[in-house]
Amino acid sequence: MPLIRSLRSAARRVQRRPRRVDLSHPARSPLGSAVVNCVVYRDGVRQLGDCTPDEAVRKIRRSGGFVWMGLYEPTQEEFAGITELFGLHPLAVEDSVHAHQRPKVERYDGTLFTVLKTVAYVTHERLTTTSEIVSTGEIMVFTGPDFVITVRHGGHSSLGPMREELEGRPDHLALGPMAVLHAIVDHVVDQYLDVTDSVQDDVDAVEIEVFSPTGTRGTDAGRIYQLKRELLELKRAVSPLVRPLQLLVERAYEPVDPEIRRYFRDVGDHLSKANEQINAFDELLNSILQANIAQVTVAQNEDMRKITAWAAIIAVPTLISGIYGMNFDHMPELHWLYGYPIVVAVMVTACLLIHRGFRRNGWL
Structure with missing residues (x-):
């Protein structure tokens, strides 16, 4: 697992700029406008062919295994049948449909409802006062004894490549729905690390510009504020997830298998690293400002x-x-032959002496 993760992270560093994928296209949703796919897994192996949610439930209830259903920005009406079929709590369904939720992990009876903020780095040639640096989305995950339902919002963070990679590890996938939840959380946290690496380039560029002796004097403070605002957007996605992930590790949720807890502990370390980097960037930007x-x-x-x-x-x-511009009749030196050049010489001499004094004091 560490080798696979390191290779995956290295590949993402090479291709750091995420490519937007529109999963709302009908070709990516063969089962409907919202259902991207619905697949049954048994003993960690994907069963051939997609099926409808009703068919998937009948298969797993008859032969075992679990179903993994992926949805993209469903409406309340599209979610109604799925809610009844899997017995999902109405509050969790409402959160997953309307989105814009805070990262969290909640338990509803035997189902875990997890909200994750996804992030992507937005490429830009030069940081401006209006540059968008971090783009966010959301992934909601319903995890039950025999099902995983993922609801995705936003135009990035497709779970397709992650699903294919996970299917290449049937021993891990055989651990059940919680193994899928771990893979999703691990995927999202790895994105946090990639985005923080990219944001560091922007922070370094601003720092160099401010402190470079050959740089322009007085860097626009609006650009620094914009970078802080985008960093705050990233912080809102990462920081709230720290405590819920700790609860998954600390046996606060009983459905989590002890083996999976070890994997969640590793993800928690990566999340802490990303959170510490973001806090360090924030402090550094304060100092730069x-x-x-x-x-x-x-x-x-x-x-x-x-x-x-x-x-x-x-x-x-x-x-x-x-x-000497005053209109008085009796003023000294007015009728002297050399009065005018003497006054001019006095003015020039006084100006030169004052200029020399200011030069010595560093004012000129």
Whole structure:
């Protein structure tokens, strides 16, 4: 398992930018507008051919195994028959239909209802004040003794590749529906790690721009705020899942097999790593924002000092010329032969002395 996960993570790093897949297309939903597929598994092996939900329930109740049904953005009417067939709780069904739920794990009688936030990194050439960096969706999972129902919202995070990979491990799939739940959670958490790696590139780019000695003075603070907003979107998907995943490991939910708990513990470690990275990015962006504000303040102070210095220099000839511009009959030096050049020389000398003083103090 670690080898497979490492190879999968390496492949995702090479192809980091997720490709949007529209599963609402009829060709991807042969069983209806919402049901993407409905497959029966027995002893970890996929039984040939898709079937309707009614047929799947009859098969597993007669011969054992479990059914895995995938739905894409179903309506309340489309979910009505499935709710009655599998005995799902109305509150959980309402949450799965309307989406926009907080990540959580809840138990309704013998069924676990899990809400997961999916994330995808949105490619962009350059970070702007309106750049979308993180795109989110949702996956709801109903896990019962003999069924798994996944409800997906959003245009990314297709479960098809994950299902194919899981079907290549029949020994793990034979552990039952909770093994499917683990695979889905593991898939989503791996996406968290991939997205945090991509977001780190944006954080590093902003950090370099702010602190580079050759960079532009005063990076636009709006871009940093935008990055913080997108990071908050990622944090809302990751952080709330930490506690529910701990409950799955700490025997709070009895249907979880002890063997599966070990796998959930490994996923919990990865989730903690992603959560710690996001918190570190948030703290770093706070420091970058404060440094940027400090740079802008220093630059403004420097500009004000230059303006003040030049104003002081110009004040000397202004003062002298203003005095000699007064209309008095009896003023000294008005009738001297060298009065005018002497006054000009005095003004130039005073300006040069003041300029030299400001240069020495670093104001110019």
